Amino acid sequence: MTWRTWDPGTPVQQGDIVWTPPVDVLETSQVGQYLTWLARERGHRFTTHDELWRWSVTDLDGFWGSVWDYFEVQARMPHRAVLGRREMPGAEWFPGATLNYVDHALGRPEDASTVAVMGRSQTREDVDLTLGELREQVAEARDALQRLGVRRGDRVVGYVPNVPESLVAFLATASLGAVWASCATEFGPRAVIDRFAQVDPTVLLVVGGYRYGSKDVDRSAEVAEIRAALPTVQHVVDLEYGPWRVEDALSWRELLDAAPELERVDGLAQVPTEAVAFDHPLVVLFSSGTTGQPKAIVHGHGGILLEHLKNHAFSWDMRPGDRMLWFSTTAWMMWNALISSLLVRAGIVMIDGNPLWPDLEWQWRLAEETGATIMGASPGYLMACRKEGVDLRDRRDRLSLRMIGSAGAPLPPEGYAWVAEQLGPDVQLNVGSGGTDVCSGLVQNSPLVPVWAGEISARCLGADVHAWSETGEELVGELGELVVTSPMPSMPVGFWGDDDGERLRSTYFDHYPGVWRHGDWIVFADNGSCHVAGRSDATLNRGGVRLGTAEFYRVVEALPGVADSLVVHLEDPEGGNGHLLLLVSLEDGVDLDDALRGTIARALRTALSPRHVPDEVLQLPVIPRNLTGKKLELPVKRILQGQSLEQVASRDALAVPTSLDPVVALAGSRRATDPEEGQ
Numbered sequence: 130m131t132w133r134t135w136d137p138g139t140p141v142q143q144g145d146i147v148w149t150p151p152v153d154v155l156e157t158s159q160v161g162q163y164l165t166w167l168a169r170e171r172g173h174r175f176t177t178h179d180e181l182w183r184w185s186v187t188d189l190d191g192f193w194g195s196v197w198d199y200f201e202v203q204a205r206m207p208h209r210a211v212l213g214r215r216e217m218p219g220a221e222w223f224p225g226a227t228l229n230y231v232d233h234a235l236g237r238p239e240d241a242s243t244v245a246v247m248g249r250s251q252t253r254e255d256v257d258l259t260l261g262e263l264r265e266q267v268a269e270a271r272d273a274l275q276r277l278g279v280r281r282g283d284r285v286v287g288y289v290p291n292v293p294e295s296l297v298a299f300l301a302t303a304s305l306g307a308v309w310a311s312c313a314t315e316f317g318p319r320a321v322i323d324r325f326a327q328v329d330p331t332v333l334l335v336v337g338g339y340r341y342g343s344k345d346v347d348r349s350a351e352v353a354e355i356r357a358a359l360p361t362v363q364h365v366v367d368l369e370y371g372p373w374r375v376e377d378a379l380s381w382r383e384l385l386d387a388a389p390e391l392e393r394v395d396g397l398a399q400v401p402t403e404a405v406a407f408d409h410p411l412v413v414l415f416s417s418g419t420t421g422q423p424k425a426i427v428h429g430h431g432g433i434l435l436e437h438l439k440n441h442a443f444s445w446d447m448r449p450g451d452r453m454l455w456f457s458t459t460a461w462m463m464w465n466a467l468i469s470s471l472l473v474r475a476g477i478v479m480i481d482g483n484p485l486w487p488d489l490e491w492q493w494r495l496a497e498e499t500g501a502t503i504m505g506a507s508p509g510y511l512m513a514c515r516k517e518g519v520d521l522r523d524r525r526d527r528l529s530l531r532m533i534g535s536a537g538a539p540l541p542p543e544g545y546a547w548v549a550e551q552l553g554p555d556v557q558l559n560v561g562s563g564g565t566d567v568c569s570g571l572v573q574n575s576p577l578v579p580v581w582a583g584e585i586s587a588r589c590l591g592a593d594v595h596a597w598s599e600t601g602e603e604l605v606g607e608l609g610e611l612v613v614t615s616p617m618p619s620m621p622v623g624f625w626g627d628d629d630g631e632r633l634r635s636t637y638f639d640h641y642p643g644v645w646r647h648g649d650w651i652v653f654a655d656n657g658s659c660h661v662a663g664r665s666d667a668t669l670n671r672g673g674v675r676l677g678t679a680e681f682y683r684v685v686e687a688l689p690g691v692a693d694s695l696v697v698h699l700e701d702p703e704g705g706n707g708h709l710l711l712l713v714s715l716e717d718g719v720d721l722d723d724a725l726r727g728t729i730a731r732a733l734r735t736a737l738s739p740r741h742v743p744d745e746v747l748q749l750p751v752i753p754r755n756l757t758g759k760k761l762e763l764p765v766k767r768i769l770q771g772q773s774l775e776q777v778a779s780r781d782a783l784a785v786p787t788s789l790d791p792v793v794a795l796a797g798s799r800r801a802t803d804p805e806e807g808q
Contacts, residue, residue: 132581132656141546141582144654148549148557148580158576160443166199178577178587179657186593186615189215193222193435193591193618200438203232205404212616217643218633220616222407223431229402230411230430231304233438234471235267236260240449241397244476247452247499248293251482252340252371256293263297265398268391270301273384277332277364281306281403284413286325287334288348288355290314290481291459294368294381296468298334303411303430306403310413310425313458314339314346316756317781318354320423324415327425328625329361334381337373342486347373407431408622414462414565417755417782424636425625428465428568436569436591436619437469443590444573445503445559446532449474454496455505455534456484461757462565463505463536475503484510489519496528503532507758508540508560512686515547525553535560536570537758539661539679542582543687560585562649562661566637567619571611571647572659584658591617596651596659601641605653610665613645620645664762669698669709678762684736685711685729690719693752696743697766710769711743712792714752721748747795753788764789769796 135145155161155176164181168174171191175181185192190211197211206227213221236245241261248256258266279285285302289295289311302309310328312321314336325333333356338347352375356365367378392399408429416424441447453470454477457463470477478499484492489510496504511533521528533548533556540560548558558580561573571594574586588594596609603609613620624632640646650665663678678696685694692714699708711729715721726746733741753761764777774793780786 135546135549135582137546137550141542143542143581143583144658145542145546145582146579147545147582148554150577150579154576159446159448160576163199163443167195170198171195178575181577182588182590185590189591189615196435196439196591197223200233200442202228202434202438204228208407215616217616217620217645218630218638220620222616222618224407226407226431227404228407228431228434229304229306229405230434231267231300231400231402233434234300234468235264235400236471236474238395238397240474243450245471246293246296246476247478249478249480249495249499250290250292250340251342251486252290258293261397263293263300264400265391266293266297266385267300267304268398268400269385269388270297271304271400272388272391274301274305274307274332276384276387277366277379279305279307279331281405282410283307283332284328284330285309285332285334286328286330287311287459288314288316288321288325288352289334289336289368289459290339290370291457291464291479292368292370292481293479294370295334295459296479299412299468300400304400304402306405306409308410308413308427310415311459311464312415313460313756314348315341315458316460317786318351318358319779320756320781321351321355322358323779323781324423324425325355325359327422328413330359331361332364332366333359333362334366334368335375335378336368336370337375338371339373340371340482342483349373349375405430407618410622412465413625414465414568415460416565417757417759423782424632426565427622427625428619429622432618432620432622433465433469433568434472436567436617437466438472439590440466440569440573441470441473441475444561444570444575445534446557446576447473447475447503451475451502451531452478452500452529453503453505454478454480454492454499454501455503456480456492456507457505458756462568465568467505485513489514489517493519493521493524493528496530497524500529502529503534504530505534505536508535508538508544509758511535511540511544511548515544516687519551521551525551528552530556532557532559536562538760539663539683540583541683541687543683545580545582561589562651563589564647566621566647567617569619571613572651572661578657581656581658584654584660586658588657588659594651596653597641597644601644605655608650608652608662610640611647611649611651611661612641613647669696678760680737681711681733681741684732684741685713688728688732690716690725691729692716695749695752695760695762695765697762697769699766699769708745709743711746712749712752712765713746714749721746749788749791751785751788753792754784755782756784758784761789765792768792769799771796771800 194211208223208226213224245260246258365378367375368381411430414426559574561570563570571592572585578586593615596604650662653659681696695712767777
């Protein structure tokens with residue numbers, strides 16, 4: 130690949146440099162300050178990201194021990210070692226140490242008057258909390274949960290939106306050593322029950338409804354069904370969000386108001402916290418659940434604390450006084466990443482509602498109004514803004530943004546160019562990939578490294594990430610399985626209920642014993658940058674050549690009239706090329722005719738290769754996605770191969786519950802015309 134500097138106003142190519150670090154980056158960035166400290170305190174002198182990364186994965190004890198010391202982790206009991214056991218699974222981090230995530234999330238006394246939380250919602254008026262007010266509410270909520278009988282190890286779950294009350298409840302739960310889990314309010318009852326029933330919760334927090342754009346959504350029937358299916362729940366608490374009220378539920382506000390006089394030091398409310406082991410469960414995050422029972426992934430206090438301190442400061446360049454705006458629901462790991470901004474004394478903007486209402490520019494206006502310095506924007510959102518001609522250049526001087534983060538799917542080079550053109554050279558685009566499994570990124574851009582269009586700039590510090598062949602050989606310049614060859618503190622403590630660890634091992638370690646197989650298909654370039662080509666279980670094998678699905682979507686979804694797309698490869702059991710099927714949803718007023726099919730075929734042949742030209746292009750009303758926006762490539766493929774909808778997906782886990790029905794009908798019609806189809 131040729132690396133050249135992109136000239137704005139000209140077509141962008143994969144690998145074009147669209148951002149370069151400032152000349153004083155080692156003095157001005159958070160990772161640069163860490164490098165200065167590392168040289169002074171540890172005698173390690175590095176000047177590049179690559180040098181630092183190589184040390185971070187070859188000297189795990191030295192690196193993670195330095196992260197602990199640099200951020201002054203507050204431990205009640207010291208650790209006996211940084212890494213007690215190294216093998217995966219089963220790595221033991223900081224044995225002997227006791228701590229609590231909450232001790233690091235509520236700031237310092239001098240931060241008390243700083244606005245830490247800005248709640249923005251389509252359901253009610255704005256809510257702002259200073260750190261002092263946040264501490265006050267967490268202390269009151271902690272007392273309330275104690276009065277409800279919550280103790281260390283109990284589970285508190287929330288069927289709640291992304292609002293300050295949810296943050297307060299999470300921190301209060303964690304302060305007690307209890308375990309938090311949450312689902313977004315747009316989840317249907319079955320999806321919620323499939324998740325919460327696994328952890329036997331004691332307390333259930335809910336809302337009775339919410340407003341999504343201009344639409345009122347009553348959730349009283351869903352709440353009733355969920356609470357009836359959770360026999361271990363002893364108390365249901367209504368956050369009383371908007372005008373809706375839940376029958377026979379305790380009032381959140383009344384519970385907090387009933388707290389006794391709080392302990393204060395210099396007028397500041399004190400939040401007692403349970404000292405827990407490094408790997409004591411903090412939160413249970415759930416996988417998508419579109420292909421079976423959702424995995425209940427347990428993350429510990431220490432692992433999330435260290436990973437997010439490292440990630441937020443060194444990858445996102447986050448510092449005290451920053452403000453993070455990243456649209457998320459409480460069901461996505463980005464919710465946990467958002468609230469961990471508090472760990473580095475940055476503020477957060479919590480958004481609930483329709484992120485595209487009343488128009489595509491709402492989030493940009495919100496960034497301007499709240500003074501956000503770091504904003505998260507999904508690749509789909511950025512590409513939609515580009516496609517619709519959103520122009521931010523007149524707004525640039527009124528925005529405080531220093532970084533745009535993007536994750537959840539690959540971003541085409543055109544998206545990189547659009548951000549650079551709209552926001553200018555002072556705003557870095559930071560594209561990353563990781564997941565719920567580690568509750569962070571594995572590969573991301575870095576303040577020390579240029580941004581190449583269509584590429585993720587580097588491996589994250591402490592993440593020993595590589596592309597491997599089927600037989601375990603490292604690949605450069607070729608598609609390979611994304612693997613992690615050394616342990617990370619935020620790898621799961623385990624799966625809830627998986628007492629013997631068998632499900633954990635089969636999920637990550639069966640394919641390459643002792644090595645984490647993440648499930649993504651990735652290509653590393655010789656400069657260390659990479660791009661994720663889709664899920665490896667959905668990767669297309671066309672005539673012996675592996676093709677990443679992300680490459681299709683970049684080309685097809687840039688075409689006029691195409692709103693969304695999904696591609697699957699139905700293999701030939703006799704060893705032939707199989708059948709490459711492209712499904713598209715189209716913009717209003719556009720028909721899938723021979724002319725559009727021809728346009729799609731020519732675009733794929735020209736931009737990619739003749740192997741990428743589909744055998745068939747069909748139209749769907751909507752492309753099936755899960756509730757976090759991921760395309761359901763594997764469920765679609767399995768349905769077309771003959772499995773039932775019930776075998777491959779839960780409707781309640783779908784963004785549009787009926788979105789797979791046309792695929793089921795398509796599979797039936799294909800079998801009717803060819804009885805051997807899908808066999």
